[in-house]
Amino acid sequence: MNDNFDLEERTARFAEEIIDLVKEIKQDAINSRIITQLVGSSGSLGANYCEATEAESKKDFIHKIGLCKKETKETKHWLRLLARADPEKKEKIRELWQEAQELLLIFSKCIKTSRGNRNDQ
Numbered sequence: 001m002n003d004n005f006d007l008e009e010r011t012a013r014f015a016e017e018i019i020d021l022v023k024e025i026k027q028d029a030i031n032s033r034i035i036t037q038l039v040g041s042s043g044s045l046g047a048n049y050c051e052a053t054e055a056e057s058k059k060d061f062i063h064k065i066g067l068c069k070k071e072t073k074e075t076k077h078w079l080r081l082l083a084r085a086d087p088e089k090k091e092k093i094r095e096l097w098q099e100a101q102e103l104l105l106i107f108s109k110c111i112k113t114s115r116g117n118r119n120d121q
Contacts, residue, residue, distance in 0.1 A: 011046030045071035
C-alpha cells in the first residue's frame, strides 16, 4: 500500500519530519517556544487520527477528525512563524507546510464524506 494513502503512517511520518527539521534549528528564546508548539501540534494531529480510527460512532469519528483539522491548522501556523524566525530553513518549512495543507484537505473531506446526508447524524 502506498504510504500516501495510509493516513496513520503519513501523519506519523509528517511529525517525524518536523522533529528532524527542528533538530537543525538554532535554539533561542523565540525558536524554543515555536518548536515546542510545533512538535506538539504536529504529533497531536497523528495521535488524534489514530483515535479517530478507533471511534465508537460516526459522531465520535467526526469529532476526532475535527481535532485533527484543528491541530493541522495550528501546525501550519507554527510553521509560518518558524519560517519567519529561521529564514534559512524556509524551503523545507514550505514543503512541510504544503504537506500540512494536503492533510487538512484530506481531513476536511473525511468529515464531509462521513456526514453524507446531514439528517444522518
